[in-house]
Amino acid sequence: MASLILDVDLVQKITNDDHMNQNLRILVVESNPERVREIVDALREAGWSDVKALAQISALDRTVKEFAPDIVLIDLANPDRDTLEHISYATETTKRAVALFVDQTDDDLTQAALNAGVSAYVVDGLKMERIKPVLQTAIARFKMMRQMQSELDAAKQALEDRKTIDRAKGILMRQRGISEEEAYNLLRKTAMGQSRKVIDVAQALMTAADLLS
Amino acid sequence: MSHTLLNCGYVPLVDCAPLVIAKELGFADEEALTLNLVRQPSWSALRDMLALGHLDAAQMLSPMPVAMSIGLGGLPAQVDTLMVLSVNGTVFGVSNALAAEIGTVPFGDADALLKALSARRDRPLRIGVPFHYSMHRLLLSYWTSAAPDLRIEEVTVPPPRMADAVADGFVDAFWVGEPWGSLAVQQSVAQLMMSGRDVWQFAPEKVLAARHDWVEANEDTARRLMRAVFQASAWLDAPKNKPLAVEILGRSEHLSVSPDLIDPALTGHIVAKQNATPIAIERFLQFHKHAATFPWRSQAAWIAQQLGADAAGIAKAKACFRSDLYRKNLSGIGADMPGASEKEEGALRFETAVASTRGHMILAPDAFFDGRTFDYPQN
Numbered sequence: 216m217a218s219l220i221l222d223v224d225l226v227q228k229i230t231n232d233d234h235m236n237q238n239l240r241i242l243v244v245e246s247n248p249e250r251v252r253e254i255v256d257a258l259r260e261a262g263w264s265d266v267k268a269l270a271q272i273s274a275l276d277r278t279v280k281e282f283a284p285d286i287v288l289i290d291l292a293n294p295d296r297d298t299l300e301h302i303s304y305a306t307e308t309t310k311r312a313v314a315l316f317v318d319q320t321d322d323d324l325t326q327a328a329l330n331a332g333v334s335a336y337v338v339d340g341l342k343m344e345r346i347k348p349v350l351q352t353a354i355a356r357f358k359m360m361r362q363m364q365s366e367l368d369a370a371k372q373a374l375e376d377r378k379t380i381d382r383a384k385g386i387l388m389r390q391r392g393i394s395e396e397e398a399y400n401l402l403r404k405t406a407m408g409q410s411r412k413v414i415d416v417a418q419a420l421m422t423a424a425d426l427l428s
Numbered sequence: 429m430s431h432t433l434l435n436c437g438y439v440p441l442v443d444c445a446p447l448v449i450a451k452e453l454g455f456a457d458e459e460a461l462t463l464n465l466v467r468q469p470s471w472s473a474l475r476d477m478l479a480l481g482h483l484d485a486a487q488m489l490s491p492m493p494v495a496m497s498i499g500l501g502g503l504p505a506q507v508d509t510l511m512v513l514s515v516n517g518t519v520f521g522v523s524n525a526l527a528a529e530i531g532t533v534p535f536g537d538a539d540a541l542l543k544a545l546s547a548r549r550d551r552p553l554r555i556g557v558p559f560h561y562s563m564h565r566l567l568l569s570y571w572t573s574a575a576p577d578l579r580i581e582e583v584t585v586p587p588p589r590m591a592d593a594v595a596d597g598f599v600d601a602f603w604v605g606e607p608w609g610s611l612a613v614q615q616s617v618a619q620l621m622m623s624g625r626d627v628w629q630f631a632p633e634k635v636l637a638a639r640h641d642w643v644e645a646n647e648d649t650a651r652r653l654m655r656a657v658f659q660a661s662a663w664l665d666a667p668k669n670k671p672l673a674v675e676i677l678g679r680s681e682h683l684s685v686s687p688d689l690i691d692p693a694l695t696g697h698i699v700a701k702q703n704a705t706p707i708a709i710e711r712f713l714q715f716h717k718h719a720a721t722f723p724w725r726s727q728a729a730w731i732a733q734q735l736g737a738d739a740a741g742i743a744k745a746k747a748c749f750r751s752d753l754y755r756k757n758l759s760g761i762g763a764d765m766p767g768a769s770e771k772e773e774g775a776l777r778f779e780t781a782v783a784s785t786r787g788h789m790i791l792a793p794d795a796f797f798d799g800r801t802f803d804y805p806q807n
Contacts, residue, residue: 291473291476293469293470294469294586294588294589295586296472296473297470297471297559298583298585300501300584301582301584302584
């Protein structure tokens with residue numbers, strides 16, 4: 216199967232599209248020199264020049280660490296994929312995008328791949344002229360998923376923070392016999408006085424209350 | 429009944445034998461299954477193909493369905509373990525240079541070996557394992573965690589290249605499934621020091637896995653697959669069938685390994701270093717006896733705990749070892765069922781008769797090298 220898998224370890228620099236094309240570092244793991252040339256040429260033509268090719272598994276670990284690629288291209292049929300995955304475990308899975316290039320068309324499979332978190336799914340194998348749009352799709356979709364995830368995380372955090380502040384207010388209301396508004400103002404004043412966030416003061420209060428109870 | 433085509437992924441190792449035998453000796457055919465065995469280049473590729481539905485079922489390293497079900501590594505997917513395909517069958521070996529450095533250690537003495545390795549002080553040991561989510565890696569971590577002074581570095585190396593990796597000095601030692609350990613000895617680049625069962629005497633090594641939703645939607649096909657594999661494993665474990673099994677696997681297009689490299693694992697006679705007399709190892713690789721095929725939920729719990737799962741993860745892991753399906757699907761063909769689906773792992777030091785439906789069940793010793801036991805609280 217002439218398929219490639221793409222592991223993208225995205226770093227902060229891929230935050231704007233102008234930089235995306237020029238600055239991407241791409242590592243190609245492939246032992247067939249003919250194929251390496253084809254892929255590297257296609258990548259260069261697409262505007263990515265920071266490309267390194269690697270034939271030997273023994274150097275993979277070191278190369279990934281030193282070259283710090285944003286994208287690794289490896290044939291799906293290459294047994295070195297297990298090694299590459301192991302190296303990638305050092306970074307979080309959610310920080311990587313995956314693209315699969317397969318030979319046959321299969322709608323169910325495409326859907327399954329997308330549902331499973333594959334960022335781009337390409338039939339007809341890997342045609343060199345398609346490398347650029349595919350990588351762009353993969354990165355864009357991945358960024359979207361990342362964005363959604365971080366928004367979700369932020370919403371969850373906000374909910375947690377609110378609960379903490381409510382509980383801290385409750386403690387103040389009981390201990391000092393003050394109203395909810397006064398309790399909140401007290402938290403705010405304390406936070407401002409110490410240039411801290413309200414949530415940090417609330418958390419400190421909760422910890423202290425736990426210790427004293 | 430018309431035949432059902434079933435795509436089953438595997439990696440060419442000696443312990444894929446139950447799948448090859450199920451196909452070649454007609455056990456699948458008897459269940460009206462056309463078993464299409466699809467060789468996979470790596471465990472990651474096999475995992476992806478199963479998760480994406482290219483494969484209906486697959487041989488997997490026992491920690492893989494657990495890792496996937498609790499969302500670790502690669503594509504998360506709910507994958508069930510239908511049954512265990514093989515118990516034990518791996519070896520730990522060291523390069524000739526390291527063997528010379530640590531001196532003579534009796535084969536299979538996990539404690540002495542650990543002490544000898546810890547006594548070296550120069551640099552961390554580089555140890556090759558086939559895959560991150562493998563029993564090899566879990567046993568290695570469990571074993572070496574008893575020696576806090578021993579510094580190791582785990583490297584993933586595709587098994588067929590393990591012998592080369594030792595020869596090149598890329599790794600100092602390795603933990604690998606057969607035939608790749610025997611190959612390293614044959615090429616006189618390494619010496620085997622112990623087998624996997626010297627760390628855990630009854631470790632589930634490979635499992636038969638399928639996606640949870642596939643199992644739900646294809647109940648009957650799953651049942652027929654399990655029955656065919658169960659019959660194949662019974663055939664494989666009968667001592668009289670061993671020579672023929674070696675022949676069949678040696679000739680099989682599915683394995684492409686010569687018979688002299690298949691023989692050691694199947695017969696349990698391991699040559700630890702070149703020109704040495706083979707060492708007879710009981711239960712070196714077990715397919716069927718001692719309820720080897722039964723997916724114990726406590727095995728899943730042990731694996732999940734080694735992977736660092738919390739209580740919720742351990743519960744998920746236990747649920748993906750389908751002892752319920754095993755009972756339902758195999759009781760009709762004479763499989764003896766244990767009275768419980770969990771046991772205290774590591775508690776058996778001798779062969780022990782236990783309660784079972786037919787009353788014939790004898791469990792094999794399952795002790796860990798350090799004598800500890802594992803009993804995760806049942807829900």
